[in-house]
Amino acid sequence: MSECISFAGKVSVLDSGSCELWDFSNSTRSYKCIKETVSNVATLSRKTKPKDANKTINFLLQHKHLSPFEFIRYATKDKCTIEYSYRNNMFKPKKFKNYNKYISVFRLTVPIFVLRQLIRHRSNSYLELSGRYSDLLHSYYTPYSDDCKLTISTKLYRWYQNLIDNIDETYRNLLRNSVKKEIARLILPVSAYTQVWLQSDYLSFRNMLLERLSVYAQQETVSYIKAMVSLLIAFQPEFKGLYFYTNKGKQISLLNMLSTDKDIHIDIAKSLNAPKNSILSTYKYVAVFSGKDALFTDVYVRG
Numbered sequence: 001m002s003e004c005i006s007f008a009g010k011v012s013v014l015d016s017g018s019c020e021l022w023d024f025s026n027s028t029r030s031y032k033c034i035k036e037t038v039s040n041v042a043t044l045s046r047k048t049k050p051k052d053a054n055k056t057i058n059f060l061l062q063h064k065h066l067s068p069f070e071f072i073r074y075a076t077k078d079k080c081t082i083e084y085s086y087r088n089n090m091f092k093p094k095k096f097k098n099y100n101k102y103i104s105v106f107r108l109t110v111p112i113f114v115l116r117q118l119i120r121h122r123s124n125s126y127l128e129l130s131g132r133y134s135d136l137l138h139s140y141y142t143p144y145s146d147d148c149k150l151t152i153s154t155k156l157y158r159w160y161q162n163l164i165d166n167i168d169e170t171y172r173n174l175l176r177n178s179v180k181k182e183i184a185r186l187i188l189p190v191s192a193y194t195q196v197w198l199q200s201d202y203l204s205f206r207n208m209l210l211e212r213l214s215v216y217a218q219q220e221t222v223s224y225i226k227a228m229v230s231l232l233i234a235f236q237p238e239f240k241g242l243y244f245y246t247n248k249g250k251q252i253s254l255l256n257m258l259s260t261d262k263d264i265h266i267d268i269a270k271s272l273n274a275p276k277n278s279i280l281s282t283y284k285y286v287a288v289f290s291g292k293d294a295l296f297t298d299v300y301v302r303g
Contacts, residue, residue: 004033005040005105008235011227013110014220016139016193019227020107021235024199027072034072041197042068044107045130070125071199073103102202104232104239110224111141113190117221118198121208125199131185135175139193140164141220164191203273205232206242209254210268210287214296226294229254245270247286260291268299 008021027037032053039053042060050056060068108115119126129136142160167187174184200208205228211217212225232239233255240255247265257264268285275281287296 004029004036009231011230013223013227015142015144016109017111017114017141017224018109019224019231021228021231022105022107023235024071024103024105037072038068041071041127044127044195044197046133048134067125067127071105071127071197073199073201102238104200104205104228104236106198106200106228106231108196108198108224109137109139109193110196111191111220112188112194114218114220114224115194115196116190117212117218118208118224121200121204121211123201123204123207125197127197129195131188131194132182135181136171136185136188137193137195138168140168140189141191141193164189202239202242205239206244207272210266210271210296213289213294214287214299216299222295229258229294233258243271244289247284257289257291258294262291263297264289264291266296 004024004026006023006026008023010018010020013019024037027033035053035057036050038060039050039056042056042065043050060066108118110118115128118124142157142164167189171184171187174187175181208225209229212221217225240253242254243251244254244257245267246252247267249267249270252264252266266287266289268287269278269281269283283301285299285301288298289295290297
């Protein structure tokens with residue numbers, strides 16, 4: 001896309017979704033790169049390509065649309081959290097240091113109901129395609145998991161598909177008849193695909209793993225987390241060493257967890273560095289990780 005950010009890899013997810021990993025390692029190399037990065041992130045909301053970074057930056061600042069600035073991190077080896085984003089620390093460009101390798105940036109094409117689960121992780125940064133300024137995608141998720149009757153009932157499948165087709169056609173007709181985009185979108189279901197930039201750091205991603213690889217998580221959400229894991233393992237080697245603590249107090253890396261068929265008991269409180277006076281530290285929260293299925297198969301509390 002530019003000399004400041006670049007595409008790393010992509011995994012297809014569900015029927016029409018995707019998970020892309022992007023390299024933002026040069027995003028803070030210069031003031032020019034900072035502006036180009038923010039501009040590239042911001043233009044997703046309008047589904048356009050950046051034309052003039054300076055104009056985009058001025059527009060964002062003038063209208064106080066500051067979320068794209070979160071994707072510029074002022075990060076050092078020991079300080080790679082959201083608190084050190086451009087949003088919270090308006091440092092002068094000369095104070096920006098090299099990009100921290102423990103930060104990952106994804107671009108997702110994802111159903112709205114899955115995105116809602118990911119947004120629950122509020123320490124991440126997000127920028128979504130805007131239904132106010134752009135026509136939304138023509139794609140809608142059709143369930144196909146084993147526990148979904150749509151896969152075994154032709155009648156139900158056709159009914160569902162006809163409903164989705166009618167909704168999409170109505171949406172397009174509203175737009176063709178000059179109805180505002182922000183009004184036309186009101187009829188769209190949560191199965192509609194949207195696009196979003198998602199930036200996470202080392203600690204936040206570990207938290208997402210604990211939450212979204214649980215057997216209690218919806219399988220569509222699990223599919224996106226597994227796609228993220230596979231891309232990080234392939235293109236950001238430092239995430240292979242993303243570690244957890246076992247219930248015996250030993251460190252174990254994500255890569256080792258994924259490469260074993262044995263069940264591993266993870267101490268959630270210690271893995272998340274829970275403060276001594278927190279509820280997490282009061283009890284012994286343990287997750288059992290199944291490497292074969294890449295899932296936390298059970299969670300229990302031990303007093």
